[in-house]
Amino acid sequence: MRGRRPGRVYSTLHGRTCPRCGWPEAQCRCSTPEPEAVPARLTVHLRIERAGRRGKTVTVVERLPSNPDFLGSLLRELRRACGTGGTVRERSVELQGDHRERLRTILEEKGWVVRG
Numbered sequence: 001m002r003g004r005r006p007g008r009v010y011s012t013l014h015g016r017t018c019p020r021c022g023w024p025e026a027q028c029r030c031s032t033p034e035p036e037a038v039p040a041r042l043t044v045h046l047r048i049e050r051a052g053r054r055g056k057t058v059t060v061v062e063r064l065p066s067n068p069d070f071l072g073s074l075l076r077e078l079r080r081a082c083g084t085g086g087t088v089r090e091r092s093v094e095l096q097g098d099h100r101e102r103l104r105t106i107l108e109e110k111g112w113v114v115r116g
């Protein structure tokens with residue numbers, strides 16, 4: 001008996017499959033690599049950004065691991081602490097407004113090294 005490859009099994013059931021791995025596009029992991037491990041002691045950078053945002057200031061916490069779960073929970077924590085909105089980027093989180101001093105205190109309390 002010959003084994004069937006995933007692409008053949010699923011292509012008729014779910015339509016388009018990924019040409020690289022043969023899995024349905026919804027299950028394809030080619031473009032979403034495994035989340036990066038989160039080290040116990042992170043070194044992060046704080047930066048203020050203004051340009052290109054209609055003059056609005058955002059505080060960016062950069063050089064974080066590329067890990068959506070980690071970034072999402074960090075963003076929730078920081079939004080609550082600063083009482084502001086924010087966004088997750090691939091390796092950073094952005095908080096609306098200038099919250100450098102507040103964020104520095106919070107992140108250093110985690111044992112992280114904060115630069116910038």
Ligand SMILES: [Zn+2]
Pocket residue numbers: 018019020021022023028029030031
């Ligand atoms: Zn794929």
